[in-house]
Structures are given as C-alpha cells and as structure tokens.
Amino acid sequence: MTTGKITIQDIAQLAGVSKTTVSRVLNQRPDVNPETRERILQIMDQQGFFPSLAASGLAGGRSRLIGALVSVIHWPLIPEIMRGIAEVIDQSPYELVLYSVNAGNDQKDYSDVIERILATKLTAGILAIYPGQSAAHLAELCREGFPLVMFDDQINPPEDISWVGADQKAGAYAATRHLLQQGHRRIAHIQGPLQFQVSLDRYQGYCDALAEAGIEVEPELVLQGDFMPTGGKECTTQLLQALEKRPTAIFAASDLMAYGVLSTITEYGLRVPEDIAVIGYDDIPFSRHAQPALTTVRQPLHEMGKRSIELLLQMIDPPEIKVRPWNHKSALRLQDAMAAPVLPASPVHIKLSTSLVVRASCGATQHSL
Amino acid sequence: MTTGKITIQDIAQLAGVSKTTVSRVLNQRPDVNPETRERILQIMDQQGFFPSLAASGLAGGRSRLIGALVSVIHWPLIPEIMRGIAEVIDQSPYELVLYSVNAGNDQKDYSDVIERILATKLTAGILAIYPGQSAAHLAELCREGFPLVMFDDQINPPEDISWVGADQKAGAYAATRHLLQQGHRRIAHIQGPLQFQVSLDRYQGYCDALAEAGIEVEPELVLQGDFMPTGGKECTTQLLQALEKRPTAIFAASDLMAYGVLSTITEYGLRVPEDIAVIGYDDIPFSRHAQPALTTVRQPLHEMGKRSIELLLQMIDPPEIKVRPWNHKSALRLQDAMAAPVLPASPVHIKLSTSLVVRASCGATQHSL
DNA sequence: CTGTTAGCGCGTTCAA
C-alpha cells in the first residue's frame, strides 16, 4: 500500500541495467535478453511498479487513454453498454475517460468537446456512443486518421467511419411479423425521432413485414414519438381516440415509449394484450418486470460494447503480423504489411443481430420468465 | 478543426513573450501584467489552445483527471449519479476517468485497481461510488492525504473519510410511517444485503417507525433480499406462504426488489394495493411506469452526484482565501491560512434528505403522475 | 542485445 512513487529509474538500479532496458520490457519489445527480461519483470511487480501514464504519453507521443463520448449519459441502455466496455478495458493497458456531452441541454454542439479531446491529445482514440448530430464532425476526424469507432446511430451512412451496430431493421421486422402471426392486421408503429438512423431502420423493418403480408402502411397508424414514455402516451392517446379505427397492436420503437403505451391503454380501461397487443424495442432491464411483461426486441448491448471497444483498440494497436519471415515469400508479405500505412485502413462495420423476446404483452401464451 | 498541436511555445511566440508568462496566465497566477494577460488569453482561444494534460501533469506533479471508481457499473442508480457528476466535471478543467471494478465477478478485490490508480499517479483524486467492501482500503488512502470522497455506502463509519450520502434511515422511516398511517399493522420489510450500511440504516428506519407506533418488530416479517428482483420474488413467496399471517404491506429496500414483490403478488392472484400495499426504495426512473405505479423513497441522486464531485474538487483545489491583505490583520490571516497544511483537513460528511414519492402501489388515492 | 543522448510540453525554481 505504501506504493510511493517507484520509477523506471529505481527498477533499473535494482536490476543493474539502464532505464532504456526497463522501458523496453515495459513496452514488450522483443529485443531483450530473456533472462534480463525475467529479472526485470520480477522486480517490477515485487516493487509494485506501474509506469506513469502521463510521462509515457508525453514521451511516446501516444496515450493510454480511450475517450468515451457519451451523448446521453442517463439513457437506460448505457449501463449495459458500459459494462461490456469496462470488461475489455479492464483487460487492457488502457483506461477509459468519460466525456459526457449533453449534460445540460439537448441542442448543445459537441464540437467543442471534440475539439478539446483532440487538442489536449489526451486520448489515443474515441468511442462515440450514440453520437447523434455530431456524426459529421466525427467522420472528419476519421478521415484525418484519428482512431474512432461509432456505437450505432449512424446518420447518412458515413462510409469512411467504423461502427458497431445492431440490425435494427431485422429487429423491427421480427417484431411486426410476430404480431402479424398472432393475427393482427391493424398494427400501429410509434417511431423514434427521425433524426436518428435507428428510427428509420425500425420503421423500414415494420414496413417490410407489412408489405410481406400484403398489408399497406396506413399513415394514421404511424406516429412519431420521442423515445420517451411521454411520447408513447401522447401517441397512444391519439391512436385510441380514433374509436372505430383503433389498432389492435402497437409496436413502439423503444421500451420507454412502450411503457407510456401500456399505462395509457390501461387508463382507457382497455387490457393488454387482450384488447391491444404491445411490443417495445431495446429490452431494458426493467421490461421483464412490467405488467404485463413487455415483449420487446433485444439488442446485444453488452456484446456490442465489447466489440466496439475491441475494434477501437485494434485500430490503435494493429495486431502484430504473425507470419514470421522464414522464407522469401512470407518475408515479402511482412515487408508489404509494414510498409503500408496503417491508419487509413478500410473502415470496419459490425452489425450484430437482434432477437425478439416474447413476453406477455403481445398475447403469446409464453411465460414471462 | 485543424487544431493540430498548438503548444505554449507557439502562443508565446505569437504574443511576443516567454513560455513562462503564458504558463502563468494558464495557471491563473496574479502576477502578470493585465494587458499582457488579456492579449495572451485572446491569442489562446483564437488559436484554440488547450494545454496538454499529460505534460502539465508530469511537470506540475498534479493531474487534471478525476478517477471515478464505480463498483457496479450497470446498477440502475448509476446513470442519474453520473449525470450529476458530468455536469460538474464539464464546468471544470478536470476530466473523468472511469475505473470500473467488478466488471466480472462480485467478489473481486478492488485493491489492485486502487493500487494501479495510485501508482500510475494518473488521477488527482478519487470518487468512490458504492465502494462496498473496499471501504477499508480507501480509508487508508484518505489517511495518507489522498483526496477521496465516498458516495454513500459507508461501512463501519470511517470517521476520517469524507462522504456524501442520503438519509436512509429517515427515508425508510417515512415509508413505514406512511404505511402505518394507511392503517397497516403487519408490515413486512425486505432488507438488502446486510454487508451494506444502507441496508442497516433502512432497517433501522423501519424499526423506528414501528416502535413509534407501538408495534413490535416481528422477525418473520423481516427477510433478507439481494437488492434484485429475484430476491424480492423469493422473499414475497415466503411471506405469502404463511397464509394466516400474511402481511398487509411490504416495504422493500430497493425498487428492483419491489418489482419482484409486485409480480409475485400478482401471480398469487392478489392485488396491489387492495390486498397488499407495496413501497420500494430508490425511485428508479422506471418505477413510475410500473403497474401499479410504485410508491418509493427517492434519493436525490443527481444532487448527490454533484455534491460529491464538488466536494472532491474542493479538496483537491482548496478555494482561494478571498480576503485580500489590505491591512495587517487580514494579511496575517492569509499567512496563517497558507501556512496551514491543507491536506489532512477534517473530513466532510454530507447527508442529503430523501423524499417519499407516493404513487398507486401503497393505496393512497393520489394520482400516479 | 544494450547503454547514451535527446527531447516530449509544461511547471517551477531562480535571477533580472
């Protein structure tokens, strides 16, 4: 516990070598005598030595920090995402710096935060979680070669940016199709704000399923919400007021909106799912405890979190070429690989699949777990 | 956007002064010619200059990073807390580094993480959120003069540690008292794990209210849960099995457990609140959307988050003495103040008050918002 | 394989 402030210097003295050598083993360089390396490593952890990130960052020109740009820190999906991220970070030499934009108002531009991140040169890369409007800024960063990964929510397909997302269209398709299979024909859809790509994708999935069933999309059955319970309430009220043309099922683009849907339906003296079936989207931890338990589309958030940070770390430290130059051919390939500029590599797009979680709210007979 | 890498050097040249002077205005030193200062400041933000945190940390021996030690990153209370923290951090020159312990297992010891935090000397202080078992370690840190604030959950009252918490006892007291006022006499309490101070405090509040009403605590009505829905389910099942001695109200020590209580009661064909009233604890965002809407005790998490980080920042940068040395007396006081060692200051304890949020689940006639 | 020499960008002495 009395880990005062051991430096490379100290280790070097104890091991009887120069600081350079210690630095080398620290950075996993191959060119160190195995015995020496072993001895140094031993001394290091027996002394409880950790290099100063500040110093190594300064000297090496690279940082050991990853910036996580979180737009809406209190969004219910965040914890699960962060859990995935933390798992990976814990196993890496990197630390996570949390940049929370939008701690106050919604309309705030992120550019100043981004500017600051870059200018302080504090982080080696950025993971942008639900970047929303600032996607453009970020894309520019990417083009300049700054390691950056976006977590979902890509507007105007930024081709040159790497992202990890979920198959929103397929998720919405599955949800809608499930309702159709239950015999529903009048299925309403409450969208999220159209400025988000996910809203469009989910709407598309909804349309696809209807089209497949030969049903035309009725404009009155498609309302725009705000992802929040309030929006769900308002839209549902509107839907229920059209007495003779009420839908028999409502597919909300977020669980939060679905909560508003559920309570509004109840307030109208109607029952879920007997009178109206409801499906949400996200599978927020609470949804299984809703009454009735909410059928919803689960996004593999934990997995997405892991994959996104893994991808980012990979962009920062490109994995070593495993091929050893035993012969001309492989030597040549190694040369090529090392000669090639690594940064403007082709962007990686990872789209994970969603899954429909069937619970009581959609009328299926399944148990609610 | 092309904020490449402007250094103090550049600013100094543009302003026609030495780097030292620029550094001075950066650190808000008073001994700079006002005109010069103004000019430099202007150039700085017209150039979009931000000092390198790494370099200034190295040189100055102090960091601009705050470490947030979060034990259970996916705990539903976290987002709201983080929102408060982010708000304050955004307004400060500090950044937040997220140390998530327990990304995997529960029993993991935090000491290695703490060790790492200290050894890398990366952070200027630590905010420990729900530190749980590692409180002892942290207390030691405090004693060594390291700036540290604990967010709630203090076990074995660590006197020399500063913390921010909520008045758990009063919250539980209010909840129980409310039930008593509704006429309930057999009130069960589902505790959280007893290793957490909050569990004990809430239990105490429960007992106090009963005692005040002249009711003895019945051991069969006090069960130990795990803060999770599952625990709520199990305990409720146990309570309901004692047919003739069923409670008429259940006070759960967390909203999550209350969800389990609600669903179990429903499964038993009973109604809330007609047959059994339910009150939870925390006021998780979702609780207002539960069916029936959950009466609960709200902790001012956002405020607590703000206060805790503010306190920590204050410990790191003790506020300047405002008194200017215009005369002998004040000059003397200034001297004294500056001579005194700042670090081992007396610990600050902030306890914010909770509030009962009455909704449908406890049988009050109030609307559920 | 190893040591030596320079800095990284900034804060902090000093002296002016």
Next chain:
DNA sequence: TTGAACGCGCTAACAG
C-alpha cells in the same frame, strides 16, 4: 512583472 534554465518520468532515436 518577466525570462532563462532545469527537471518531471518516460520513449526514441542513435551508437556500441
């Protein structure tokens, strides 16, 4: 009120 010089702890060229 200002500037020059030194060093924080480490990495990155070089040479050996």
